[in-house]
Amino acid sequence: MEKNTSCFFSNSSPNLVITCFVAFITIILVRFLYVIYRTGKPLNKRTPQQTLSTLIVLGSGGHTAEMINLLLVLQKDRFTPRFYIAAATDNMSLQKARMFENSLADSGVKGISAEFMQIYRSREVGQSYVTSVWTTLVATAHALWLMIKIRPQVVLCNGPGTCIPLCVIAFIFKVVGIRWSSIFYVESIARVKRLSLSGLLLYKLQIADQFFVQWPQLQRKYPRAHYVGCLM
Amino acid sequence: MGEARDGVKVKRVVFVTVGTCFDALVKVADCQEVKDELYRRGYTDLLIQMGRGSYLPAKSTGDDGSLAVDYFTFSSSIADHLRSASLVISHVGSGSIFETLQLGKPLIVVVNEDLMDNHQSELAEELAERKHLYCSRPLTLHQTIASMDLNSLVPYTPGDATPVAKLINRFLGFPEES
Numbered sequence: 001m002e003k004n005t006s007c008f009f010s011n012s013s014p015n016l017v018i019t020c021f022v023a024f025i026t027i028i029l030v031r032f033l034y035v036i037y038r039t040g041k042p043l044n045k046r047t048p049q050q051t052l053s054t055l056i057v058l059g060s061g062g063h064t065a066e067m068i069n070l071l072l073v074l075q076k077d078r079f080t081p082r083f084y085i086a087a088a089t090d091n092m093s094l095q096k097a098r099m100f101e102n103s104l105a106d107s108g109v110k111g112i113s114a115e116f117m118q119i120y121r122s123r124e125v126g127q128s129y130v131t132s133v134w135t136t137l138v139a140t141a142h143a144l145w146l147m148i149k150i151r152p153q154v155v156l157c158n159g160p161g162t163c164i165p166l167c168v169i170a171f172i173f174k175v176v177g178i179r180w181s182s183i184f185y186v187e188s189i190a191r192v193k194r195l196s197l198s199g200l201l202l203y204k205l206q207i208a209d210q211f212f213v214q215w216p217q218l219q220r221k222y223p224r225a226h227y228v229g230c231l232m
Numbered sequence: 233m234g235e236a237r238d239g240v241k242v243k244r245v246v247f248v249t250v251g252t253c254f255d256a257l258v259k260v261a262d263c264q265e266v267k268d269e270l271y272r273r274g275y276t277d278l279l280i281q282m283g284r285g286s287y288l289p290a291k292s293t294g295d296d297g298s299l300a301v302d303y304f305t306f307s308s309s310i311a312d313h314l315r316s317a318s319l320v321i322s323h324v325g326s327g328s329i330f331e332t333l334q335l336g337k338p339l340i341v342v343v344n345e346d347l348m349d350n351h352q353s354e355l356a357e358e359l360a361e362r363k364h365l366y367c368s369r370p371l372t373l374h375q376t377i378a379s380m381d382l383n384s385l386v387p388y389t390p391g392d393a394t395p396v397a398k399l400i401n402r403f404l405g406f407p408e409e410s
Contacts, residue, residue, distance in 0.1 A: 046405040061251075062326030073397040078406065154404070184400055189391075190326045192354040210403055212396055215358070226399060230391035232330035 028175065035174045040209050040224075043182065054079040055152035055170075058086040058093035059160025060125075066188060067158055068100050069232055076104060081113035083150045087121040087162050094118070117146060122161040140165040151179040158186040159196050171207050186212040187225075189232055193217050245277040246270055246299075247317035249310055251325045255285040256370040257342050258303075261321060262289040267299045269377045275319060276300060281310060319382075321373070324352035329359070333388035339365040340376055364388045 056071070058064045064086070082101075086093035094116045101114045122139040123132040143165035155170050157163035163185075173179045185208040187199045192215045195203060202208045203222055211225045219227035248261045260266055261280055270278065280289055280303040294300030307313070314320060314332055321340045322328045332339045341356045353367075360367035363386040368376040402408070 042403045043405040045407070048407055050406075052404065062330075065327040065330075070393045070396060073393045074400070078401075182404060184403075186396060188326065189330070190324075190352065190355045192358045194351060194354070196351075210399060212399075214391075228395050228399070231393040231396060232326065232334075232391045 031175045031177065035171065036206065039206055048078070051078060051080050052153040053081050053083070053150070054154040054156060055083045055085065055147075055150055055166065056097070057155070057157035057160060057163040057166060058084055058090070058097060059158070059162060060087070060090045060093060062190060063158055063160050063188060064093040064096050066186070066232060067156065068096060070156070070158075070186065071100065076109055077111065079154060080111070081115065083152060084114065084116045085119050085146065085162065085166065086116075087160065088118045089121055089124070090118075119143060119146060119162055119166075122164060136161075136165065140169070143169055147173065148178075153179065153181050155181055155183045156186075157184075157198075159188045159191075159198050161198055164198055164201060167202060167207050182209045183207060184210050184212070186228075186231070187214065187218065189214045189230055191215070191218065193221075195222065243277055244275045244318040245279055245316055246275045246319045246321060247279050247281070247310075247313050248321045249281040249313075249323065249325075249328050250283050250285065251323045251328065253283045253285050254323050254342075254344050255287045256344065256346065257321075257323060257373075258282045258285050258287050258289060260342075260370045260373050262287075262301065263374075265374045266377065267301070269374055270319075271299045273377065277302070279303065279313060279317075281305070281307065281313070324356045326355065329355070329365070330390075333359075333364055334390045336387060338380075338382045338385055340368055340373070340380070341365055342368050342370060342373060345369060359388075362386065 056067060058067055084094060084097040097116060101112060105112055120139045120142045122136040127135070139162070147166060147169045151173065152170070155167060157167065167183055170181045170183055174181065185199065185202050187195060191199065195218065203211055203225065212228045213219050213222065213225045214228060214230050216227055219225055248257065250257050258280055261278065267278065276294065277300045282289070282303050282305055284305060289301055289303045291303070292298065292301040310328065311331065314335055314337060317337055319340070320332045320337050321342060322332060324341050324343055329339065329341060343353045343356055356367040359365050363384065365385065366376050366380050
């Protein structure tokens with residue numbers, strides 16, 4: 001009897017493994033196609049009092065200034081708690097973000113919830129694209145760690161390379177069912193005729209739910225983008 | 233030329249801002265040709281934010297009938313310097329550019345030709361085409377200053393991020409504000 005049972009298992013366990021594997025791949029594929037289908041489609045209506053945890057990706061140069069310019073017009077009681085991420089080598093951005101949040105507190109805004117984090121950089125300005133592959137992998141592992149902690153419902157980014165691993169992971173979280181998020185990308189005002197590398201990736205891979213450009217030339221080249229004029 | 237009735241000279245400051253590092257701009261701003269041209273056009277002071285560049289300008293009090301020159305590396309906010317300037321000469325940083333334009337100050341942007349990916353020049357050229365500022369290279373800064381007509385610059389209307397906020401809120405399913 002036992003001999004028969006063990007024969008039964010040893011014959012069918014490869015089949016069982018294969019079946020499980022195929023089922024797993026199929027589920028992932030179906031989820032993947034579903035996420036692609038839902039990307040860019042507005043969410044269902046919600047009440048104005050609902051809050052959405054928000055990840056804000058900062059970057060050196062004008063990126064942080066442009067992001068804060070956008071945050072000024074977003075309702076702070078809706079987009080909360082706010083998580084700011086900047087590259088480890090970027091000293092000014094988190095400082096500017098802290099100053100911004102402090103100014104909110106000073107002007108009487110209640111219930112402020114903000115956290116500030118640093119992430120390893122995918123690519124330094126001027127770094128060769130070849131070595132960038134390794135640094136991007138390291139940055140991605142770090143991004144995964146941070147994203148598991150944050151699991152944001154909204155992601156706001158405007159160009160720095162740091163946003164790519166974070167957005168890709170946000171997308172994966174949607175596929176795997178860890179957290180559904182809406183990803184908004186605003187291309188920098190400094191990009192008039194050509195998209196940045198981050199912008200190009202997020203546009204082509206259709207990862208961003210809404211993609212905003214500030215100059216009409218870009219809207220003509222990338223028709224799925226929303227032209228919103230200069231924000232500064 | 234820049235003197236009030238009681239003989240006290242009215243300060244007209246040229247503020248040069250290079251961002252992180254832009255030695256070519258610091259050097260050319262400090263060169264005699266450019267300083268003479270600025271003095272000729274009625275400016276009295278030259279203040280250079282030089283970042284972590286290695287070229288140090290020569291400070292001067294300007295008592296000898298020339299431009300007063302001073303410099304510093306970084307400051308947490310250049311807003312005050314922009315506000316008190318009569319002319320701003322800046323690297324192509326969107327932060328400095330739009331802060332300056334929003335203050336309504338005349339602006340010359342200088343493109344850094346040493347940067348690998350020169351997408352910056354796109355912004356400088358576009359804004360120059362729209363006559364909001366003058367665009368220059370380090371080697372042509374002197375000519376730009378000599379030939380500029382600041383009255384021909386078109387004031388820049390500050391942008392507004394509210395349309396983006398509306399679109400984001402609508403996408404997320406929040407009701408429209410009444």
